[in-house]
Amino acid sequence: MSQYRVEMKNVHKSFGDNDVVKGVNLNVANNEVVVMIGASGAGKSTVLRMINGLETVTSGEILIDGEDIAHKGTDINKVREKIGMVFQHFNLFPNMSVMGNITLAPTELGIASKDEAVKQAKEMLEVVGLTDKADAMPAQLSGGQQQRVAIARALAMHPDIMLFDEPTSALDPEMVGDVLGVMRRLAKQGMTMVIVTHEMGFAKEVADRVVFFDNGTILEQGKPKDIFEHPKEERTKNFLNKVLNA
Amino acid sequence: MLGALLPGKTVAAAQKTYTIGTDVTFAPFEFANQDNKYVGIDLDLIKAIAKEEGFKVEIKPLGFNAAVQALEARQIDGVIAGMSITPERKQKFLMSDPYYKSGVVMAVAKKSSIKSLKDLRGKRVAIKTGTDSADYANSIKQKYGFSTVTFDDSNNMYQDVTTGNSAACFEDQPVMQYGINNGMALKIVGKPAREGAYGFATSKNNQALMNKFNIGLKKLRANGQYDKIIERYLGNGSAKSQKAAAGNSQTTDRSFIGLLKANWSTLMGGLRETMVLTIVAIFFATLVGILVGLLGVIPNKLCQGTATTFIYIFRGLPLMVLALFIYTGVPSLIGSKVPAFIAGIVTLTLNEGAYTAAFVKGGIQAVDPGQMEAARSLGLPFGKAMRKVILPQGIKIMIPSFINQFIITLKDTSILSIIGLLELTQTGKIIIARNMEGFKIWTMVALIYLIIITLLTWLSNWVQKKVKA
Ligand SMILES: Nc1ncnc2c1ncn2[C@@H]1O[C@H](COP(=O)(O)OP(=O)(O)O)[C@@H](O)[C@H]1O
Ligand SMILES: [Mg+2]
Numbered sequence: 001m002s003q004y005r006v007e008m009k010n011v012h013k014s015f016g017d018n019d020v021v022k023g024v025n026l027n028v029a030n031n032e033v034v035v036m037i038g039a040s041g042a043g044k045s046t047v048l049r050m051i052n053g054l055e056t057v058t059s060g061e062i063l064i065d066g067e068d069i070a071h072k073g074t075d076i077n078k079v080r081e082k083i084g085m086v087f088q089h090f091n092l093f094p095n096m097s098v099m100g101n102i103t104l105a106p107t108e109l110g111i112a113s114k115d116e117a118v119k120q121a122k123e124m125l126e127v128v129g130l131t132d133k134a135d136a137m138p139a140q141l142s143g144g145q146q147q148r149v150a151i152a153r154a155l156a157m158h159p160d161i162m163l164f165d166e167p168t169s170a171l172d173p174e175m176v177g178d179v180l181g182v183m184r185r186l187a188k189q190g191m192t193m194v195i196v197t198h199e200m201g202f203a204k205e206v207a208d209r210v211v212f213f214d215n216g217t218i219l220e221q222g223k224p225k226d227i228f229e230h231p232k233e234e235r236t237k238n239f240l241n242k243v244l245n246a
Numbered sequence: 247m248l249g250a251l252l253p254g255k256t257v258a259a260a261q262k263t264y265t266i267g268t269d270v271t272f273a274p275f276e277f278a279n280q281d282n283k284y285v286g287i288d289l290d291l292i293k294a295i296a297k298e299e300g301f302k303v304e305i306k307p308l309g310f311n312a313a314v315q316a317l318e319a320r321q322i323d324g325v326i327a328g329m330s331i332t333p334e335r336k337q338k339f340l341m342s343d344p345y346y347k348s349g350v351v352m353a354v355a356k357k358s359s360i361k362s363l364k365d366l367r368g369k370r371v372a373i374k375t376g377t378d379s380a381d382y383a384n385s386i387k388q389k390y391g392f393s394t395v396t397f398d399d400s401n402n403m404y405q406d407v408t409t410g411n412s413a414a415c416f417e418d419q420p421v422m423q424y425g426i427n428n429g430m431a432l433k434i435v436g437k438p439a440r441e442g443a444y445g446f447a448t449s450k451n452n453q454a455l456m457n458k459f460n461i462g463l464k465k466l467r468a469n470g471q472y473d474k475i476i477e478r479y480l481g482n483g484s485a486k487s488q489k490a491a492a493g494n495s496q497t498t499d500r501s502f503i504g505l506l507k508a509n510w511s512t513l514m515g516g517l518r519e520t521m522v523l524t525i526v527a528i529f530f531a532t533l534v535g536i537l538v539g540l541l542g543v544i545p546n547k548l549c550q551g552t553a554t555t556f557i558y559i560f561r562g563l564p565l566m567v568l569a570l571f572i573y574t575g576v577p578s579l580i581g582s583k584v585p586a587f588i589a590g591i592v593t594l595t596l597n598e599g600a601y602t603a604a605f606v607k608g609g610i611q612a613v614d615p616g617q618m619e620a621a622r623s624l625g626l627p628f629g630k631a632m633r634k635v636i637l638p639q640g641i642k643i644m645i646p647s648f649i650n651q652f653i654i655t656l657k658d659t660s661i662l663s664i665i666g667l668l669e670l671t672q673t674g675k676i677i678i679a680r681n682m683e684g685f686k687i688w689t690m691v692a693l694i695y696l697i698i699i700t701l702l703t704w705l706s707n708w709v710q711k712k713v714k715a
Pocket of ligand 1: 018039040046047
C-alpha cells in the first residue's frame with residue numbers, strides 16, 4: 001500500500017501544440033485536504049481531471065493508491081468508483097429525479113440493491129441537508145441545492161477521494177455558504193479532498209496544504225498560513241492581492 | 247423397373263418459368279385494365295406462346311427503359327414491349343421474328359395547323375426515352391430544325407402536346423391510334439416513317455427461349471389465334487371496331503367521382519404498397535440510422551470514420567440513382583437478381599438511414615458533454631453512460647427529426663416507381679396510361695398522399711406529447 005492516495009509524477013499535458021500542464025509533481029496523502037489556487041487558464045482543472053482520467057496525460061505518471069491509472073491492466077471505471085467528482089456546473093442528470101441521480105451508479109454498477117441504494121441515498125441527502133427533495137427534478141432546485149445533490153451523488157459511491165472543481169463559482173452568493181458547509185463537514189470527517197476554488201477564506205480554514213498553479217506548473221505550495229501570509233513568489237503575491245482585494 | 251423409380255419427365259414438373267419485362271403504358275400492347283390486371287397484345291401473345299410451347303411466364307410491368315436495363319443486367323429473361331427490331335438491339339440482344347408491323351407517326355394537337363415535318367422548324371417535339379420513335383425524331387431534328395423533350399411514359403408525352411407545351415410527338419402507329427381512339431385530343435399527320443416491326447428480345451445466352459418464341463409465333467399465325475388477339479385490341483381494321491375493342495377496358499363515367507369510384511380499388515392497392523414500403527423502410531432505416539449514428543459517437547477513429555463515410559455516401563447519392571444502381575447495377579456485380587421490392591427497401595434504408603444517422607449523431611452530440619463526464623466520473627462504463635444518461639436526453643432532441651424523416655420516407659417511396667414497384671405513384675401512371683385522365687388522376691394521387699401525411703403528422707404529434715409528458 002502506497003503512503004499516498006494520489007501521486008502525480010512529472011505530468012505533462014498538451015492540447016495540440018498548446019502545452020497546458022508542464023511537469024507537475026503532486027502527492028496527496030490520506031485524509032489530506034489540498035486546495036489548488038491560481039489564475040484562470042493556469043491548468044488547475046486539467047490537473048484535477050487527469051486524476052480520475054477524464055483527461056489522459058501526455059507524459060508522466062499518475063498513481064491512485066499506488067496503481068498507475070494509464071496501465072493497460074487498470075480498469076479506469078474501478079478507479080473512478082473510489083474518486084468522487086463535483087463539477088462547477090453540477091451536471092445533474094436532468095432526466096432523473098434527485099433520487100434517480102443518486103442511486104443510478106450504485107445500482108447500475110451492482111454495488112447496492114435498489115432498496116439499499118435508496119436507503120443510502122436518503123442518508124446522503126441528510127448529510128447535504130436535502131431530505132425533502134428526494135423526488136424533485138433537478139430543474140426544480142436552486143443552484144446551491146443542485147450542487148449539494150451532486151455532492152450526495154458522488155458520496156453515494158463511498159469514495160476514498162473527492163475532487164471539487166470550483167464547486168461554488170456558478171452559484172449566487174447566498175448559496176455558497178451551504179455548499180462550503182457541506183464540504184467543511186466532509187473535511188472534518190477525514191475525507192481526502194482535492195479542491196480548486198477561489199474562496200480564499202474557506203481555503204485558509206480547511207486546507208492542509210495550498211498549491212499555487214501558474215502557467216501549467218506548481219510555483220509554490222505550503223501550509224495555508226505560509227502561502228497566504230508569507231508568499232515567497234512575486235506572482236503568488238500578485239495573484240493573492242488581486243483575489244483578496246476583488 | 248428402374249425407370250419407374252427415377253423422377254418421371256412429366257411436362258408439368260419440367261415447366262420452366264421465365265420472367266418477362268414489359269412496359270406499363272403502351273396500350274394496346276400492354277396496359278392495366280380496370281381490375282389492375284395487365285392486358286394487351288404483347289401479353290396475350292407471350293401467354294399464348296407459352297401455353298403452346300409448354301413454359302410459364304411471370305410478367306413484370308417495369309416500364310420500357312427499366313425493362314431493357316433489367317434485361318441487360320439479366321434480371322429478367324425477356325422483354326416484350328412493342329420493341330422495334332433495330333440493328334443496335336440485334337447487337338445487344340437476340341431479337342425474335344417480327345410479330346407486328348408498325349411505323350413511326352407524328353401526332354399533333356387536334357387544332358394544330360402543323361401538317362408535315364417542315365412545319366416543325368423552331369418548335370419543340372415530345373418523345374419517349376429509349377424508343378425507336380425517339381431515335382427517329384433525333385435523327386431528323388437537325389434537318390427539320392426542331393428540339394426535343396423527353397418523357398418516361400407515353401401519357402406524359404401526349405399531355406405535353408395536348409397542353410401545347412410541345413408542338414408534336416412521335417409514336418408507334420398502333421399505339422398512337424389507340425390513344426386517339428380513347429379520347430386523346432391528338433391527330434395523326436403525314437405518313438408513317440421507318441416502317442419496321444416489333445420483336446421479342448432475350449439476352450444473347452438465351453437461345454432456348456428465343457427458339458420457343460419463334461416456333462410458337464409460327465404456330466399461332468397458322469392456327470388463327472394470332473389474328474384473334476390483334477382483333478381483341480385493335481378491331482378488324484375499321485375505326486368503329488377499334489373503338490369497340492378499346493371500350494372493353496374503359497370507364498364510361500369520366501367525372502372526378504366516377505373515375506375515383508372506378509379506380510378506387512386500384513388506387514388503394516397502390517396506397518397499400520406505398521404504406522408497406524414506408525413502414526418496412528422506416529423500420530430498417532431507423533435501425534440502421536441509430537446503429538450508424540451511435541457508431542459515430544464512439545470515441546474511436548475507425549468507428550467514427552465508418553459512420554461519417556456511410557453518411558457522406560448515402561446522403562450524397564440521389565435516391566433515384568441509388569435505386570437504379572441497386573436494381574440494375576448490383577445484379578451484374580453479384581451475378582444474381584435483386585427483386586424490386588428488396589431493391590426498394592435497401593435503397594430507402596441506405597438513404598433514409600444516412601439522414602437518420604446524421605441527426606442521431608447530432609442529437610447525441612447536442613447533449614451537454616458535462617453529462618457524459620459526470621456519468622463517467624461515477625464509474626459508469628461508456629455504454630451504460632450512453633444508454634442511461636445520454637440517449638434518453640438525445641432522443642428528446644431527435645424526436646422532431648424522426649417525425650420529419652418518416653414523412654420524407656413516405657414521400658420518397660414515390661421515387662421507387664422508377665424500378666417498377668406498383669406503389670401509389672406508379673399506380674397513378676398506369677391508370678392514366680389506360681384512361682388518359684392525367685389531371686384528375688394526379689389530383690387523386692396528390693390528395694391521397696396529403697391525407698396520409700396529415701394522419702401521420704397527427705399521430706406523431708400525439709406521440710411527441712406523450713413522450714414529453
Ligand atoms: N479540451 C481542451 N482542448 C483544448 N484546450 C483546452 C482544453 N481544456 C483546457 N484547455 C486549455 O488548457 C488551458 C488550461 O485550462 P484549465 O485547466 O481549464 O485551466 P484552469 O482550470 O486553471 O482555469 C487553457 O488555456 C484552456 O484553454
Ligand atoms: Mg478551471
